[in-house]
Structures are given as structure tokens and as C-alpha cells.
Amino acid sequence: MKKSKASATIIRPKAKKPRVVLGVTASIAAFRAADLASALSKAGVDVDVILTREACRFITPLTFAALTHRQVVTDANEGVLDARPMHITLADDADLVIVAPATANLIGEYAHGLAPEVLTCILLATLAPVVVAPAMNGKMWLHPATQANVELLKKRGVEFIGPEKGLLACGYEGIGRLWPVADIARQVLAKFGISSEKK
């Protein structure tokens, strides 16, 4: 598929199910990605979930495997798929890559072209549109380093959803909360012409 901005509608053959890579990183909001995976899967999307090493401390691959009925890829089980390294196959086959929740660390790695994990390898290898939904403490979000990384990624065509303001798990009130999952799902599904009401 030709590289395009994440905001564009994704055109694909009607018979084929959309394929979305869902990257989950080590935020306290990682558990909310389970609802996102479930919503996308129930709406008819093939969801390939990728967990970072640290994300596995917050939520297990088993949860996502049960919700998506697909293998979940982590650094512990990455191997070869269809004669290519899994990260290349997943990057090539994705119609959209979304990272939700995205940590400050993941955003920094992606902005600077670092690829220490399966997820970051996919982000660098894919030509599919990429959507990032950050979640972090407000001071981390507003730090000039994070903001510069976000701007860099936006300039490269990466779409950001959120974060929103509210009471944060760290005890602070402010910006940094993961955008409501139902709305993230709605925005992703809309890119494939799927209405969330059909779920």
C-alpha cells in the first residue's frame, strides 16, 4: 500500500478484513488496550497485538490472544513468519498501525529511529499509516523533549489521538490520560469505513 497520512480513508478490497497492528506499551493505561483490541476485533478487524517487553509487566499476552483470537507477538516469541522476520511481515501486512497507550519512551524511540523491540522495528518498517495515542503523567507529556518528539512525528505524518485532561493514575490532575477507548476505536474503524454502531 502507498504511504499515506493516517487521517486518510484506507481503501482496500471489500472481501479482505482490515489488518491493524496494535502496539501496547508500558503505561498504567495498558489494561485499557484490551477494550480497544476487543472493540476492533468485534467490528471485523484482524488485530495483531504487539507488546513491548515492559508492557508484559502490566498486562499479559494471553488477554489479547483471547480477545483477538490471534497470536500476540512479544520480544520473547518473535520469530519468522511467512519466510520473513515477524516484524517485517507484520509491518508489510498492516493496513494501519496504532500504538495505544504510547509511553513517552516509545514516542522518543520512534521519533529518533531507534528499534530495540518488535514494536519499534514494525514502526520503522511499515508503510501503513500510524496512529499514536499517548498516556503518561502530565509533566512527562509537557516536557520539551516529549513535545519535540511529538512534533517531529507529526511532521512525518503520524496522527496523534489525545491525550486528554483528567485525573491521572499517578495522582495528578492534568493532561496525559489516554483518550477514551471507544472514541479511539471509532476513529480507527472510520478509517476503514466501518461504523462503530455495527459492533
Ligand SMILES: Cc1cc2nc3c(=O)[nH]c(=O)nc-3n(C[C@H](O)[C@H](O)[C@H](O)COP(=O)(O)O)c2cc1C
Ligand atoms: C506503575 C508504572 C506506571 C507507568 N506508567 C507510565 C505511563 O502511563 N506513561 C509512560 O510514558 N510511562 C509510564 N511508566 C514508565 C514506563 O513503564 C517506562 O518508561 C518503560 O521503560 C517504558 O517501556 P516501553 O515504552 O518499552 O513500553 C510507568 C512505570 C510504572 C512503574
